[in-house]
Each structure stands twice: as C-alpha cells, then as structure tokens.
Amino acid sequence: MNTTVPSTATDIDVLRVFCAADGRHGNALGVVRDASTHPDEASRQALAKELGFSETVFVDDPERGIVDIYTPGLRLPFAGHPLVGAAWLLDLEVVVPPAGEVWVRGDGEFTWIEARAEWAPPRTLRPYGSAAEVDALDVPEPGEWIYAWAWEEEAAGRIRARAFPGRGDGIDEDEATGAAALLLTAELGRALNITQGRGSQLLTAPGPDGIVELGGRVRLEGTLTR
Numbered sequence: 001m002n003t004t005v006p007s008t009a010t011d012i013d014v015l016r017v018f019c020a021a022d023g024r025h026g027n028a029l030g031v032v033r034d035a036s037t038h039p040d041e042a043s044r045q046a047l048a049k050e051l052g053f054s055e056t057v058f059v060d061d062p063e064r065g066i067v068d069i070y071t072p073g074l075r076l077p078f079a080g081h082p083l084v085g086a087a088w089l090l091d092l093e094v095v096v097p098p099a100g101e102v103w104v105r106g107d108g109e110f111t112w113i114e115a116r117a118e119w120a121p122p123r124t125l126r127p128y129g130s131a132a133e134v135d136a137l138d139v140p141e142p143g144e145w146i147y148a149w150a151w152e153e154e155a156a157g158r159i160r161a162r163a164f165p166g167r168g169d170g171i172d173e174d175e176a177t178g179a180a181a182l183l184l185t186a187e188l189g190r191a192l193n194i195t196q197g198r199g200s201q202l203l204t205a206p207g208p209d210g211i212v213e214l215g216g217r218v219r220l221e222g223t224l225t226r
Helices: 041-051 080-090 131-135 178-188
Strands: 011-019 027-032 055-061 066-070 102-107 110-116 124-127 146-153 158-164 192-196 200-206 211-225
Touching: 011 080, 027 041, 027 080, 041 055, 041 066, 055 080, 066 080, 080 102, 080 110, 080 178, 080 211, 110 178, 124 178, 131 146, 131 158, 146 178, 158 178, 178 192, 178 200, 178 211
Parallel strands: 027 055, 124 146, 158 192
Antiparallel strands: 011 027, 011 200, 011 211, 055 066, 102 110, 110 211, 146 158, 192 200, 200 211
16 A cells, blocks of 8 residues: 655745844745754755755754754854844744853834854954945855955944855855844954845944844845745
8 A cells, every 4th residue: 555644844934133223135935944944954944045044043943942044055153133033023031042142122113133253153343444346346256255345334333244255055145144244343443233145234332251142123125934
C-alpha cells in the first residue's frame, strides 16, 4: 500500500524594520514563529535562500526569546533588524541570538534593543564628504562589506548611509543595517539619526559599559506560507 506523508506548511510573517515616519521603506524580514518546521541549519538556510530577504529569523523559543538568524547565504550570530523585528512582533523583553542576551524596550512608535557593537559582524565603515556623494554611489563588485556614510547635519547627529554587503547572494544593497549602525555609533561615540537606503530610519545612542541602543519602527506586511 502506498502512503503519502503530508508536507508541513510553514507560515512566515513578513515585516519591514526601520521604517520611515510615514511607514514606508524599512528592511524586509521573514519571521518563522514555529522554527520546529525547520529544525536544522541546512533546512533553515535553504528557506532563507528561497525567501531571498536580507535576513530571516527562526524563533526556537518564543517565551525565552531564543532566535536563529540567516541571510540567503549564511547564518549570523547577531543582526540588528531581525532582533528589532522579532522583539516587536512577539512583544519580547529580551531576545537571545547566538551572540548573547539583547534587552528590548518600547518607546512610543519605536522598538529599541541594547547590544554590544563587538557582536556585529565586521564591516568597512567608509566616510564620504557629503550625502550627495553617498547617493551617487554605484553598487560595488562583490567582495568587501561596505557601509558608506556622510554627515547630513553633524551638529544634530544626522547621517546619510548606504550599505553594500558584497556577498554575491542577491542582496546587492541592504536597505537598513542595524549592525553597521551599532559599529558607526561606537566609532563616533554619539547618538545618531541615520537615513539609509531609500529612506529607512535608524536611531542609536551609546550607553554604559560598551552597550549601544538601536531603535526603529516596525510594520507587518503580511504572511507567506511555504
């Protein structure tokens, strides 16, 4: 007798993280609330590649906030926009990627996380003389992970930035990069208001003992089933 084993469908919440004040832009994020549908690294990596979002986060324990983060091509110990997005979606007070515990707070329309800049993967922070120079950049060839930035208004801490992962995985430009914002905040030692990509907004503030706060708006776009 032939037996057909039914496949398990996976629901993926699709968010936009670090939206502008009018709700536009933000970086796409897939959140798999029930990570048991993809229990191993290989199946998670395959789904992240299929979805093609900048990052996809798998929730292993929603009560304790334990999560696992993937780009289309690799697993990450830490990333900013997946943690802000997952914390907002699941209403968490702490979220725990492989890098360590990340505390969360809400402040009106913003969700904030506290993290250490050294948890962020290495990026080349490349300064430019003006926002117009950053706007005029072409996407570079794959290779180096570049965070291009310039002051829009230095006294007010306003930054214009664009990010080029250089991984050759289909994400030629990252719309909003929390980890790079942490690194830049640590380097400059001051609070920043960053406009990245097409118009996403990231807020940061240095804290005590090497902690940096990172905040932004999150919007739920819908749900996919795979």
